[in-house]
Amino acid sequence: MQIKGVLFDFSGTLFRIEPVRSWLRAVLAERGVTVGEADFERYVSELEAAGALPGGPSPRHVPARLAAAYATRDESAELHREAYTGLARQVELPDPGLYDALYERHRTPAAWRPYPDAAEVLGALHDSGTRIGVVSNIGWDLRPVFRAHGLDHLIEAYVLSYEHGVQKPDSRLFHTACTFLGLDPAEVVMVGDDRHADGGAAALGCDVRFVQHLPVEERPGGLRTLGLVQGVA
Structure with a gap:
């Protein structure tokens, strides 16, 4: 052929995509949020398990409330954001603005x-x-x-x-x-x-x-x- x-x-x-560790570290720095090393490592582990980074590790479990959005997440911008910010919100982060900031970070050229x-x-x-x-x-x-x-x-x-x-x-x-x-x-x-x-x-x-x-x-x-x-x- x-x-x-x-x-x-x-x-x-x-x-x-960049690893979860550098993804989170970049967003914390951008927003001026300081966390201890133990908390940082816990957030990294929990975000990885949640599958919150598009292109990163797959979720270990998708909550029932997100199942439909996750299954069709790539069919629209709205579903994609809903699915991944929803997965991230399973992790209790220190600043509520971090969830959207993390999503925005993964769309930047610097993240790839x-x-x-x-x-x-x-x-x-x-x-x-x-x-x-x-x-x-x-x-x-x-x-x-x-x-x-x-x-x-x-x-x-x-x-x-x-x-x-x-x-x-x-x-x-x-x-x-x-x-x-x-x-x-x-x-x-x-x-x-x-x-x-x-x-x-x-x-x-x-x-x-x-x-x-x-x-x-x-x-x-x-x-x-x-x-x-x-x-x-």
Whole structure:
């Protein structure tokens, strides 16, 4: 198969969210809230268990009152905020303004790091004439993250679940992305880290390739190994 287009997932594939510890520390500093080390460590542990950081650890338990919003969280900006601020509010933090501040922090470019080989692989694909799209289950506009990290000029199309009211693995999202690129799905590879969500592209006839969902430091060359571009491995 000649690859004419590649679709990439965002979180865990091209970029990785910061750890809960630095997420919380940044927001506490921003709001001028001081806590003792023991309390800080407790907040980190409880926020991790709650799954309060989008793109971070999954919730160990989703309360019944949040179950519906969490299940459909990526279908709208409102549901996404409701789900994640609701999960965070299970943790008793010292300032009630912290819940919204934490949510806002995760939407900033500073909270995200590209994987070490992301720029290289995207650049090589772009230079070879391969069309590139991003398909993400997300509740906010990630385009500023790509711009801030100097990668936006390499992306031809963004298909974000909250803008279309459907989330992966729904094949409609992948079909929309292929249409935006002007390509038949059989000419397109979908790259992601979630075999359930990203694997939905296979129903259209896309080839699907996976990377491991790992911290940035532990996956320096995962994208390079996928055989997307000759000479990049």
